[in-house]
Amino acid sequence: MPKLDLKTAGPFLALVIIFIIGILVNDAFLSSGNLSNILARSSFIGIVAIGATFVITAGGIDLSVGSMAAFISGCMILLMNALMDSVDSMIAIILLAILASLGIGAVAGLINGLLTTKAKIEAFIVTLGTMGIYRSLITYMADGGTLSLNFTIGDVYSEVYYGVLLGLPYPVWVFLAVAVIGYVLLNMTVFGRHCFAVGSNERVAKYSAIHVDRVKTATYMLQGICVAIATIIYVPRLGSASGQTGILWELEAIAAVIIGGTVLKGGYGRIGGTVVGALILTLIGNILNLTDAVSNYLNGAVQGIIVIVAVYLQRGAWRRD
Amino acid sequence: MPENKNNKVVLSAKNLCKSFGTVEVLHGIDLDLRAGEVHAVLGENGAGKSTLVKLLSGFEQLSAGELCLGVDGEGPAPLGHWDNEIAERAGVVLIHQEFNLAEQLSVAENIFLGNEISGVFLLDKKTMRAKSLQYLQVLHSDINPDSAMQDLAVSAKQMVEIAKAQAKNARVLILDEPTAVLTQQESQVLFELVDRLLAQGVAIVFISHKLDEIEQIADVITILRDGALVGHYPAKELSKDDMARLMVGREISSLFPNIPKPSVSDEVALRVTNLTMPGNINPISFELKRGEVLGFSGLVGSGRTALMETVLGLRKAARDNTGHVEVRGEQVCFKQLSSARDKGIAYLTKDRKGSGLLLEKGLAFNFSLFSLHKISRLFIDTKQEQAAFEKAIKTFDIRMKDSSIAAGNLSGGNQQKLLLAKILEAEPSIIIIDEPTRGIDIGTKSQIYHFIAQLIASGHSLILVSSDITEVIGLSHRVAVMYHGEITGVLEGDEIEEHEIMRYATGLKNNISSQTALSQSGITNAKA
Known part of the structure; x- marks a missing residue:
């Protein structure tokens, strides 16, 4: 008997409603330029949030993603600028930077993971600490100012952000690919099952022969790699990094995950919901830009209200069970 | 006195x-x-x-x-x-077995917890401290009222509990x-x-x-x-x-279903030699033969669960542990339950709700969690999973309103049968079950005895840890009795009898320190 499952359909319904509001607010909303802009912008938060879905499903939390993104941006820019003198091929430089970015992301995740599992420090504290460390490192690397990518490379690299395939910008395709892989990983593999089990009850997971520490560490590494991927498509957008890069990404990513229906205390996660959550957050910002009714400066306030309402609805649905 | x-x-x-x-x-x-x-x-x-x-x-x-x-x-x-x-x-004050103390607070603060002396507005710390000192002195204790609770030894904490009782x-x-x-x-x-x-x-x-x-x-x-x-x-x-x-007090033989005990082979399925658990001085040794049910009896807190969990890698052995575990003659050292599982050992935990089942998750999810490796290569074969689950529902007679409910909504007996199905799905040859019938009705109890009998009949080896002395006697070929973290005796044949078990379980008798008992029971102990 098919019945409407509000918990699953809720975020999607919200997306539809906000989309309709967008249409009503401004005719420019439906223009293909605006729509592809929305999708491209939601890619960064979306990709980071897919990593966060794994961490949160397995019962953890990662606050360091925003400053990690800024730090990785800075590393990429410094590396590419440094390679300019010794390597001729621009493509080779960019590929090296991309590899380095993925490596740094994975190691940063590994550090978060090991500190939570082996040193047994609460994830909140560990990632609060690494958040401060990366933020401070990027500020130091930029000497308090801004790191800029060499223009010659920047011209080549900008294709990654501005290039279009089948009418959609590259970042959207990357977002889609990460989402599909994330969905398969979470819902169809043993690792995904183990994430659910660990987040639901670590003790039961341990007594079910699950390597709890390994699963948790792997989720932080996945998160780090997702941050690296988001950074790879983010750097060519502005071609610079500073202490202000990636500010509050952690909150937007966590918000996207929670709006999507993943349970903050762990044990239940939905990749599809996270994608919808990221779209909702970007849509709100976009609509506020297109209307005079609410100041654009109140974007954060509206997002905050949406998160609180989403969790309230989630709790209500939980209690009825 | x-x-x-x-x-x-x-x-x-x-x-x-x-x-x-x-x-x-x-x-x-x-x-x-x-x-x-x-x-x-x-x-x-x-x-x-x-x-x-x-x-x-x-x-x-x-x-x-x-x-x-x-x-x-x-x-x-x-x-x-x-x-x-x-x-x-x-x-009238009860001092619980687990203390009711706030670890972060000081001794004096604990003694007056919920009973604070206060001035007009602020707490009167001086008086509380002085009175605490006085109570502790009456108890001839030199505990400093300013120490943080978490820094005290267990016995000192108990002293504080008693001082707290005196404050009342x-x-x-x-x-x-x-x-x-x-x-x-x-x-x-x-x-x-x-x-x-x-x-x-x-x-x-x-x-x-x-x-x-x-x-x-x-x-x-x-x-x-x-x-x-x-x-x-x-x-x-x-x-x-x-x-x-x-x-x-009672005669117990009549309460128990008559389960045939097939003969035991000489082959040793699991041998534990000189294993030392944290906090224990004496190492423990025992062996389980193929096709045997080895009962573990003892009072609550005698260390049976700790022993099994140490063998299986769920708990750490003592730092100075020099003992080892052999499975079918091969020496192993389990650091994770998965290593034990891969050697064909399964463990049924006594804490069904706390470490056995994910209460908010579905039945099939719980059922396959311990044996996912069997049904997955790159992806989980959900068809095979569903088929195995449906088969287990029939085999283990798991009853529910509909199969989409969460495990927490099953009755206790059906939860226990689901848990048993879960661990047996990994097809272990050695099964360690801890309190298999605690808190379940008599009908399900006899079903579980029946499953155990079937397992023995098909050549499995089984360790049965239970505080229900009747089921230990009714099912076991041999019974090891533990007292205070040691095995005090391994009983066979006519020795397996309630009063005799009770004597070993309460520390009245200990035949492990005598050499003759050692060779008879196949037990060795460092004390000997």
Whole structure:
């Protein structure tokens, strides 16, 4: 008997409603330029949030993603600028930077993971600490100012952000690919099952022969790699990094995950919901830009209200069970 | 020990009954607690000791019967409403086995927790500290009132609990297995303290499974069995053997289904040699033969679960552990349960809700969690999973309204059958089951015995850890008995009998230290 499952359909319904509001607010909303802009912008938060879905499903939390993104941006820019003198091929430089970015992301995740599992420090504290460390490192690397990518490379690299395939910008395709892989990983593999089990009850997971520490560490590494991927498509957008890069990404990513229906205390996660959550957050910002009714400066306030309402609805649905 | 024949009754219980739902668990208990007397309450696991002390201390409400409290030299008068708060104000204080202390606060703050002395607006820390010091001095304790609770040893924490009871002017002090967490020396310090409290006219209720302690400090012994009163006895008139006999009391053979015991092969399935557990001095050794059921008996806290979990890699062995584990002759060292599982060992935890099942997850999810490796290469084969689950529902007769409910919504018996199905789905050859029938109805119990019998018949080897002595006797080829973190005996044939097991379980008998027993039972021990 098919019945409407509000918990699953809720975020999607919200997306539809906000989309309709967008249409009503401004005719420019439906223009293909605006729509592809929305999708491209939601890619960064979306990709980071897919990593966060794994961490949160397995019962953890990662606050360091925003400053990690800024730090990785800075590393990429410094590396590419440094390679300019010794390597001729621009493509080779960019590929090296991309590899380095993925490596740094994975190691940063590994550090978060090991500190939570082996040193047994609460994830909140560990990632609060690494958040401060990366933020401070990027500020130091930029000497308090801004790191800029060499223009010659920047011209080549900008294709990654501005290039279009089948009418959609590259970042959207990357977002889609990460989402599909994330969905398969979470819902169809043993690792995904183990994430659910660990987040639901670590003790039961341990007594079910699950390597709890390994699963948790792997989720932080996945998160780090997702941050690296988001950074790879983010750097060519502005071609610079500073202490202000990636500010509050952690909150937007966590918000996207929670709006999507993943349970903050762990044990239940939905990749599809996270994608919808990221779209909702970007849509709100976009609509506020297109209307005079609410100041654009109140974007954060509206997002905050949406998160609180989403969790309230989630709790209500939980209690009825 | 002072003679207290004429001492006044402080708290008197008449015909106490307690029911949970429709099930009566305590049937008409009478009890008189006198000032300056140690009143020991004895009984097997589940005999009703804890329920009784919870009624006395107001943590549970009476279903029937009457409590009378003697006040200021007056005879006992019937009580009206009785709850924990009123009980403590009246000076009836229960000290739980697990302490009720705030680890981050200081000793003085703990002693006055919930009972704070305050001035007009602020807490009067000075007075509380001074009084704490005074209480501790009365107990001849040199604990600093300013120390943080978390820095104290277990015995010191217990001392603080008692000081806390004094701050409430305890007249009846109920100690629920106070020595379970103490070393022998610490226990002696506690007994000296008990003597001082008696001299002050406090009535003490003492619960312990250790019969030699009871013999040492009790004046009166009350024995419970299956929730009913067996009798009150002056401690001097009971030997420890009498205590064990009275606790057990019944003939047990008739209660148990007759399960055939196929012959055991000589092949050793699992051998544990000189394994040392944290906090234990003596290493432990035992072996399980192929096709055998080796029962593990002992009182709560005797270390059976800790032993099994150490063998399986769920807990760490002691730092200085030099022992080892062999599975079918191959030496192994399990650091993770998955390594044990991959060697064909499965473990049924006794904590069904806390470590067995994910209560908010579905049945199939729970069922396949321990054996996912069997049904997945790159992806999980959900069709195979569903088929295996449906087969298990039939095999194990798991009953539910519909198969989409969460595991937490199953009845206890069906949860247990799901848990059994879950671990057996990994197709282990050695199965360690811990309290397989705790808290489940008699029908499901016999089903589970039936599954166990089938497992033995098909050549599995099984370790059965159970506090239900009847099922240990009914199912086991041999029975290892543990006391205080050691195996005190391994019984075979006619020795497997309730009173004999009780003697080993209470530390009355220990045949592991004698050489002859070693060679007979195949047990070796470093003490020998």
